[in-house]
Amino acid sequence: MYFIGFDLGSSSVKAALIDSSTGKTIGVTNYPETEMSILAKQTGWAEQDPGIWWQNCCKVTQRLLRQTGVSSNEIKGVGIAYQMHGMVIIDKDQKVLRPSIIWCDSRAVEIGNQAFQAVGADLCVSNLLNSPGNFTLSKLKWVKENEPEVFNQVHKLLLPGDFIAMRLTGEVTTTISGLSEGIMWDFKENEPASWLFDHMGISKELIPDVVPTFSEQGTVTKQAAEEIGLPQGIPVLYRAGDQPNNALSLNAFEPGEIAASGGTSGVVYAVTDSIQTKEYLRINNFAHVNYTKENPRIGKLLNINGAGIQYSWMKQNLAHASASYEDMNNLAATVSIGSEGLRILPFGNGAERMLNNQNKGARISNLNFNLHKRGHMFRAALESIAFSFVYGIDILKNDGVDLSVIRAGNDNLFRSDIFSTTIASLVGANIQIIDTTGAVGAARAAGVSFGAFKSLNEAFSDIEHVMTYQPQSNKNNYSEFYELWKQDLEEQYHQ
Structure with missing residues (x-):
């Protein structure tokens, strides 16, 4: 049986298939071959359309299946790696409200710096292990201050990998690792940093349900199966940002x-x-x-x-x-x-x-x-x-x-x-x-979560x-x- 891994970057989406019986990589490819466009309306801004990410996931899957000759029915699970720190916001109907503000966008630097000063370095360092910085929650605060008509429609706050998982499964979820990369996780209390959300004037209700990094995080819907070419009902089993996932791959x-x-x-x-x-x-x-x-x-x-x-x-x-x-x-x-x-x-x-x-x-x-x-x-x-x-x-x-x-x-x-x-x-x-690659790592991690490998050490x-x-x-x-x-x-x- 096979497992597929996706690695959503800002340039392209990579995909890989691994054969769990041998542990070998069967194929790796990417789409598009030219870099995905990044919209910069102002100096220091960087945005991408999440819908393009999903379209490229579909196209890279079909390319990978053609290149390897593997039947999609033999694929038993999905792993997702993704560009870190990006902000995707959706309404109650899971409609994306604006382009994603991605990792290299610097518009929220001052917002993060002000929060760091206001709530105090001691609290941020001891509980967040970071400054709020130019990360995901600060980017949402920017939307609140500059696009209130958009912010008022926000139902959930997602990271790029959360969005891909949602398009596959219809489930709106996130992970502890993901919340930490957005500087939203309190390590001392082992829960979302409610005090930082309060300071930003943002409700904690915007946080999706939290699922373990290695777990069944929903199954591929009929609509997603028709669009991407994977079997309906197979589970999404793993999700992580690109740098933690790169470490896992290694x-x-x-x-x-x-x-x-x-x-x-x-x-x-x-x-x-x-x-x-x-x-x-x-x-x-x-x-x-x-x-x-x-x-x-x-x-x-x-x-x-x-x-x-x-x-x-x-x-x-x-x-x-x-x-x-x-x-x-x-x-x-x-x-x-x-x-x-x-x-x-x-x-x-x-x-x-x-x-x-x-x-x-x-x-x-x-x-x-x-x-x-x-x-x-x-x-x-x-x-x-x-x-x-x-x-x-x-x-x-x-x-x-x-x-x-x-x-x-x-x-x-x-x-x-x-x-x-x-x-x-x-x-x-x-x-x-x-x-190895991030996509290969995500595929192996899906196999670990499924139980096809006895341990992380065996898979890697x-x-x-x-x-x-x-x-x-x-x-x-x-x-x-x-x-x-x-x-x-x-x-x-x-x-």
Whole structure:
């Protein structure tokens, strides 16, 4: 039997099928091939039509079934991963009232900041583990203040994954993990943060029924089955935001395990059992997929904007036209550790939260026209991004993370021996590379919830393990250049 997983991003919807009898991935695809449009009526705004998400879920399902040749009748359950923090509001007839205000929209920043000051840092940090920030509840407060005619029709507040589950099942539900990502969950009281809703002037009645992350969350309706091509009556079994789900996909469930990704931006997501934080201004804390009050599992999320985008910029502007990332990595490998003094700060992609929201751009230091060539630039780029990851992991360690292992996807950065070995050597932990996706993870999670796998560990074993990078014995060499890099960082960002 098969399980299907969806990963709703802001660019496309991915879908995957896994065969529970073998544990293998049968197929992965996405739709559309060109990025979904984002509507920006004003600078800093970002909206999408949830109806387009649903249409693309239907189209990607049909594409996946055609590509794999699997009969839809063999699919026994659905898992959903989705872009975090988005706001979808519906009326009593489950009609969407306005476009979704998605994760990268910044219009509610000041609302969150004002709430943080008004209710107090101590309460927010001890109970929310975060500032209300520019998250889902703050976005709804913006609607209340600016679109009262819309707000007065709101029956329920949904996250993007809640909306897809509703379209599949007709049931309006959410999860603890989802409420925590919207900064609506009180970890100390283990219930929605009623005091924050009261401060915002928003009724708690807008919260949907809360269901466990791993559970039967409704079954596919006749109408949904006709539209999407899945069997009527199969259950939705799992739902989580993209970063917790990415950690799940990488088999990161227990304290000390870190899930990392190195795309345009970099993400370090560390699992801990502590419901305390002191680095709340530089990281976020969310209920992980296996969170319970009795055994809390918190995902500490650190984002690095200036990561893969720097290496991509170098590929476009400095590499030969026909060069691949592998070619760049090979050229970088001809240069010794430290890039013969050439150092780069990669932070040229907007304000960096881990650097206290400063945005001073990237920086190249010590460039010598008589010495340095392309290989030096490429190695310095890889080292600088690796150093920024290590700097972020140090922040997480300062917030109580006891690192045991890092697991990462098989993306361009982590395929680089220089990049991964630098991180492994400096933090003193193995980096395991796993070839998986969020959609595959959601499909496996659905299988766990169904009972097709005995445990999370069985479902997320090393079937898709690619390789492991280990710390090198010459750590002092890496440490010397990391310390010099940090000195550059201090000069640039702490003047």
